[in-house]
């Protein structure tokens with residue numbers, strides 16, 4: 001930089017650009033991907049920027065299976081790695097999502113949701129991959145799923161995704177939708193040092209004492225970079241604490257329950273929500289992604305008309321932010337859950353509701369965003 | 383013998399409980415032995431060697447050796463290996479795959495890894511069958527061969543791993559059999575020292591699944607078959623057509639390596655980085 005005095009950079013940018021900025025800010029130095037609408041700008045941004053980052057690697061792979069495979073390899077080799085995709089590509093990634101969970105490889109997967117199923121609506125928004133993000137890969141596993149509702153949040157949640165991935169040694173899925181990814185608005189890029197950036201903990205003991213999958217208080221074993229002298233075995237098979245395949249019931253149980261515990265016990269750290277005018281609300285909206293923006297305006301409009309409405313904006317989708325949702329269900333007699341799907345988060349809301357409130361859904365699956373007016377209607381009428 | 387025992391102590395994992403999963407007579411152990419000897423004679427550090435394996439009987443051998451070892455999903459060894467090599471080009475990355483692994487479910491990765499010339503040594507252990515799942519036909523099962531999924535005999539044609547590697551542009555392509563352990567060791571040494579994508583196919587007997595279904599009474603009979611049918615490439619080229627059909631060539635088929643993708647990528651990056659830092663300092 002020519003001038004020493006650096007001011008915060010402001011851009012007019014789309015959500016996909018913000019993901020790129022967030023990733024680079026987080027110290028991401030590896031991207032592997034495959035072109036797919038509406039996430040391609042993330043790959044293009046990383047391809048343009050990474051060659052200028054020390055040791056930055058961009059590689060275009062032959063498909064999404066290979067993309068996530070390469071990101072896993074890079075993660076094992078010590079890199080902060082990312083891939084981005086959309087619906088059909090996300091389906092292809094499910095195999096390696098399970099592998100990344102099993103070998104506890106920290107990495108970030110961005111899925112810009114478009115209309116489905118199948119090729120569906122490549123250029124239109126949807127929120128149809130929410131439950132797939134949670135349960136898409138086979139087998140019981142825990143995972144972190146985040147969302148973002150505007151351009152600035154795309155940057156912030158990308159940073160959060162990397163931090164959670166590194167802190168908990170897990171793949172983290174960031175769900176965007178086509179509208180959030182392609183909307184252009186003001187983006188403020190924080191300076192390095194302005195945001196907290198976390199990195200995985202490397203083992204500090206001598207290599208011969210290292211037990212790769214040893215349990216501890218946090219349940220997150222330290223992770224060496226491949227080639228640093230800590231040789232161990234990585235496998236998608238159920239393994240014992242040394243990393244060797246096992247089918248002994250006690251060892252299987254210990255592994256899988258630790259992998260759940262390492263995420264679930266830190267729910268207070270992971271479950272990010274934002275509550276807007278919920279304190280005195282008689283009716284509340286629970287929303288995420290671009291729908292949360294419509295919901296916020298709907299709440300304002302309802303208040304103008306004398307209805308005490310509020311919004312619980314979910315930024316973390318899984319582990320499902322039960323405490324925050326329960327609080328709203330307990331205080332508001334009526335809760336509205338608008339989504340661009342047939343009811344994927346409303347299932348979760350109803351699951352924790354237990355008869356506390358009357359839950360109504362607003363669903364759209366025609367590739368159009370849900371407007372404030374559509375959310376306003378159920379807010380006004382009981 | 384003493385030297386071999388020493389190598390066993392050096393390279394096999396002490397804390398991994400034996401016995402291993404392979405059947406008596408399986409060729410995979412011979413291949414692993416040859417791999418260990420060639421790594422040893424090249425003087426590579428165990429910390430720098432990454433063995434990435436796929437799924438199947440071949441995939442299971444990685445766990446026994448004291449390198450950085452990765453047992454990936456079925457067919458995906460080359461994808462993970464590509465990520466590792468691009469992330470840290472100093473590592474010697476070896477992808478060890480079976481024939482079904484590399485050519486069926488992983489076929490797309492195989493042709494693209496060869497095309498992009500990533501600096502990986504790809505080792506295909508070809509036993510012409512899916513051994514671990516109980517003997518189903520693979521893309522390398524010869525036409526007419528028997529398996530549990532081809533009760534009428536294999537009607538499809540099979541892939542020739544070497545031809546495929548050559549067609550996809552691999553810079554080094556070679557073949558040996560488990561019966562030719564010394565040749566195999568030499569080929570592996572060459573492959574491990576060449577830049578770019580290097581392919582070594584090893585025909586290895588699966589007496590349990592392939593042998594029993596295809597008229598081989600013992601494992602020894604299979605090894606004998608390999609010994610008789612495998613012909614040095616130089617000699618095979620001059621054989622008459624009918625004798626060629628009865629045999630297959632072994633040896634080196636291409637030795638024209640080019641700098642690997644990782645080398646070219648980092649070189650290109652440092653060029654653009656230099657340029658920008660020059661512009662900035664002006």
Ligand code: SF4
Nearest residue numbers: 404405408439513588
């Ligand atoms: S089934 Fe065949 S390939 Fe597998 S271990 Fe037995 S002999 Fe070897």
